[in-house]
Amino acid sequence: MRYLVKVSYNGSRFHGFQYQKDARTVQDEIEQVLRRMHKEFVRIHPASRTDAGVHAIEQYFHFDSHIGIPEDKWKFALNSGLPKDILVREVTEISDEYHVRYHSKGKAYRYRIYQGRDRNPFQDGLKVFYPHALDERRMRETMQYFIGTHDFTSFSSAKSEIEYKVRHIHRFDLVRTEDGFDFVIIGSGFLYNMVRILVAYVLEVGQGRWDGTKTPEILGARDRKLVPKTAPAEGLYLERVFLDEKALAETLQQMKNNLEKH
Amino acid sequence: MRYLVKVSYNGSRFHGFQYQKDARTVQDEIEQVLRRMHKEFVRIHPASRTDAGVHAIEQYFHFDSHIGIPEDKWKFALNSGLPKDILVREVTEISDEYHVRYHSKGKAYRYRIYQGRDRNPFQDGLKVFYPHALDERRMRETMQYFIGTHDFTSFSSAKSEIEYKVRHIHRFDLVRTEDGFDFVIIGSGFLYNMVRILVAYVLEVGQGRWDGTKTPEILGARDRKLVPKTAPAEGLYLERVFLDEKALAETLQQMKNNLEKH
Numbered sequence: 001m002r003y004l005v006k007v008s009y010n011g012s013r014f015h016g017f018q019y020q021k022d023a024r025t026v027q028d029e030i031e032q033v034l035r036r037m038h039k040e041f042v043r044i045h046p047a048s049r050t051d052a053g054v055h056a057i058e059q060y061f062h063f064d065s066h067i068g069i070p071e072d073k074w075k076f077a078l079n080s081g082l083p084k085d086i087l088v089r090e091v092t093e094i095s096d097e098y099h100v101r102y103h104s105k106g107k108a109y110r111y112r113i114y115q116g117r118d119r120n121p122f123q124d125g126l127k128v129f130y131p132h133a134l135d136e137r138r139m140r141e142t143m144q145y146f147i148g149t150h151d152f153t154s155f156s157s158a159k160s161e162i163e164y165k166v167r168h169i170h171r172f173d174l175v176r177t178e179d180g181f182d183f184v185i186i187g188s189g190f191l192y193n194m195v196r197i198l199v200a201y202v203l204e205v206g207q208g209r210w211d212g213t214k215t216p217e218i219l220g221a222r223d224r225k226l227v228p229k230t231a232p233a234e235g236l237y238l239e240r241v242f243l244d245e246k247a248l249a250e251t252l253q254q255m256k257n258n259l260e261k262h
Numbered sequence: 263m264r265y266l267v268k269v270s271y272n273g274s275r276f277h278g279f280q281y282q283k284d285a286r287t288v289q290d291e292i293e294q295v296l297r298r299m300h301k302e303f304v305r306i307h308p309a310s311r312t313d314a315g316v317h318a319i320e321q322y323f324h325f326d327s328h329i330g331i332p333e334d335k336w337k338f339a340l341n342s343g344l345p346k347d348i349l350v351r352e353v354t355e356i357s358d359e360y361h362v363r364y365h366s367k368g369k370a371y372r373y374r375i376y377q378g379r380d381r382n383p384f385q386d387g388l389k390v391f392y393p394h395a396l397d398e399r400r401m402r403e404t405m406q407y408f409i410g411t412h413d414f415t416s417f418s419s420a421k422s423e424i425e426y427k428v429r430h431i432h433r434f435d436l437v438r439t440e441d442g443f444d445f446v447i448i449g450s451g452f453l454y455n456m457v458r459i460l461v462a463y464v465l466e467v468g469q470g471r472w473d474g475t476k477t478p479e480i481l482g483a484r485d486r487k488l489v490p491k492t493a494p495a496e497g498l499y500l501e502r503v504f505l506d507e508k509a510l511a512e513t514l515q516q517m518k519n520n521l522e523k524h
Contacts, residue, residue, distance in 0.1 A: 010383040055384070084386045121272040122317070124346045126384065 142212030404474030418453030
């Protein structure tokens with residue numbers, strides 16, 4: 001039997017999702033619980049890998065099991081073995097041919113910064129302190145350049161081995177919060193470090209260090225060296241993984257409606 | 263020159279305030295920064311010690327220095343060396359005879375719980391998950407028994423070496439929050455684990471496991487074995503240290519006014 005699991009985790013104390021020898025990872029914590037239940041190793045397959053310090057509000061993985069626990073007991077069984085910074089939210093039986101990574105039709109990420117005179121020790125690991133004044137209008141204008149289909153070579157890590165760097169961005173929104181801003185981005189897929197590089201760039205524009213109207217030029221140049229900064233991992237949240245076109249379309253429609261209401 | 267420092271810290275990754283060999287403590291982090299600045303060991307003296315996992319919104323310590331940094335440069339100098347889970351909020355020159363521990367006229371603690379169907383991984387270390395239904399009225403009634411001057415032997419750790427266990431409680435309030443409750447308690451001083459034992463007891467009353475009207479009897483018995491639970495450290499915040507009678511009286515008056523407004 002194959003199961004699909006929806007999970008949240010606080011990334012602050014993890015060296016990322018993917019298994020690493022001698023480091024605390026989300027994958028390893030979950031596989032340890034499964035190993036105890038199955039008396040043998042059970043591999044999990046995530047929709048997306050997240051880096052060290054990156055959080056997930058919604059992430060998915062699937063795994064195979066033959067121990068015959070009823071679908072509605074899995075959530076409790078997994079949560080009772082997991083540490084407090086991982087939460088299983090839902091477990092569903094799926095077809096044996098389903099592979100969550102290939103079914104992903106898009107993702108939403110959120111990047112959180114807070115402002116103010118002083119750092120807040122209780123935001124440590126959860127939001128990034130950004131004390132500099134920001135020009136909100138200029139940031140919003142710049143963010144619009146990324147909407148649509150573009151080659152994101154200039155805005156992704158040069159370390160990536162993936163050669164095809166064209167991605168489609170559906171939305172890139174700036175949301176005011178109690179103490180700062182959230183950046184919310186929805187796209188078909190993202191290159192390595194792409195969200196953190198985009199956010200770092202938009203923040204530099206907001207601070208007046210870059211001229212946002214040069215964005216099309218930078219996109220066109222396809223040169224990572226033009227955009228040297230990457231925003232810290234701790235502000236980044238994987239917020240949604242869209243497992244079918246319908247979920248993605250509905251979310252985009254909702255966001256459009258909300259925007260029109262304001 | 264003696265300096266008084268107001269500091270906040272997120273206790274989640276500390277083994278408490280006080281120095282311990284081979285453990286990360288708040289005192290050690292601060293003394294390391296002072297040692298680098300002074301090229302010699304500088305001891306700090308806190309208003310209060312906090313246990314492993316306990317947070318401070320407002321804590322004080324004092325230290326002596328002869329390096330002649332102007333008063334208004336200290337805050338920046340200390341914060342640039344400190345990790346992100348400690349924040350120096352204010353540094354003031356004080357008299358060489360001042361000892362912050364003996365000047366404390368009282369303290370306020372806050373204890374935070376959240377409710378809901380599931381744990382929240384992003385509250386890990388910051389609030390305690392308490393999913394059980396709570397009878398709010400019964401908790402408020404029970405909390406009133408602790409106001410005034412009482413022997414708190416039944417509500418403090420048996421491990422304490424302090425023999426005099428009479429303390430005065432000014433207020434003990436229950437505050438509804440977005441996702442749960444905060445307990446706020448103000449007193450002349452607190453015995454070891456006293457706030458965590460009081461909160462654990464009130465929560466048991468709220469859950470219906472204890473009869474709150476028996477509280478005067480339990481106080482009178484002066485027997486720690488009657489109240490076996492201690493609420494987890496991670497929900498506890500040292501919120502205020504009152505360094506003079508005036509600050510304490512003003513806070514109590516304000517809280518009274520706020521209450522009358524509602």
